[in-house]
């Protein structure tokens with residue numbers, strides 16, 4: 287029996303978000319969680335050490351929540367039963383090889399909104415048993431929606447949910463600027479934009495069988511106002527711009543992963 291159920295190597299933004307979700311959902315209590323971080327920062331009642339070797343031998347599950355470049359530069363002596371990595375761009379095989387934990391690594395890709403419990407997480411299919419996968423799922427369900435996909439899809443996942451929050455921020459920023467250009471105060475333009483985007487996303491979720499094209503055309507009455515804006519999007523092929531941007535993102539993810 288290991289001293290801690292779950293350990294984190296790297297106690298930064300994501301580790302804090304995940305621990306917050308775990309404690310809120312009651313999967314574990316503080317005494318079952320430990321963290322390792324160089325400065326051994328204040329840890330909100332959670333054990334923290336700078337000695338990652340001591341610690342990695344005392345945890346049933348270990349989450350790698352350090353930056354990929356840090357992982358590549360350090361040695362970790364790990365005897366956990368299962369390692370969960372949230373590091374972008376490092377595949378499970380190379381993590382398993384480096385730690386001597388082949389076949390015991392689950393790769394996971396959360397995204398930034400996990401920091402407020404609203405993210406989208408993808409867990410890579412793996413050969414670990416149901417117990418380990420159920421635990422991993424429960425951890426990430428405490429901060430996000432979760433789906434499971436083959437690991438070879440992770441470059442595509444990166445260009446959708448990994449990097450996607452930035453696209454949404456970009457569109458929101460442009461809408462706010464559009465509100466200001468057309469006569470609103472910035473604060474009210476921001477409020478209207480965010481409430482509109484949140485409401486529109488909820489509408490999409492509430493109507494899973496309605497094609498998005500129909501949701502768009504439902505707002506666009508003939509000779510009305512919305513169609514004028516949508517025509518501008520169509521004329522500049524905005525869908526193609528978005529697809530091209532995402533393809534560039536996916537290619538960069540492949541380059542980083544393969545080192546080419």
Ligand SMILES: NC(=O)c1ccc[n+]([C@@H]2O[C@H](COP(=O)([O-])OP(=O)(O)OC[C@H]3O[C@@H](n4cnc5c(N)ncnc54)[C@H](OP(=O)(O)O)[C@@H]3O)[C@@H](O)[C@H]2O)c1
Nearest residue numbers: 296297298299300322323351352353354373374396397398
């Ligand atoms: N942020 C996101 O939304 C997000 C989304 C998906 C995936 N990820 C992945 O999650 C990982 C963590 O991201 P983050 O945003 O949480 O980064 P972060 O806030 O920088 O956290 C990383 C932590 O690791 C610590 N650290 C550095 N060297 C260490 C070592 N040798 N041993 C133990 N801890 C060490 C850092 O300490 P110092 O600050 O003192 O160096 C820092 O506290 C990254 O691999 C990233 O790719 C993040």
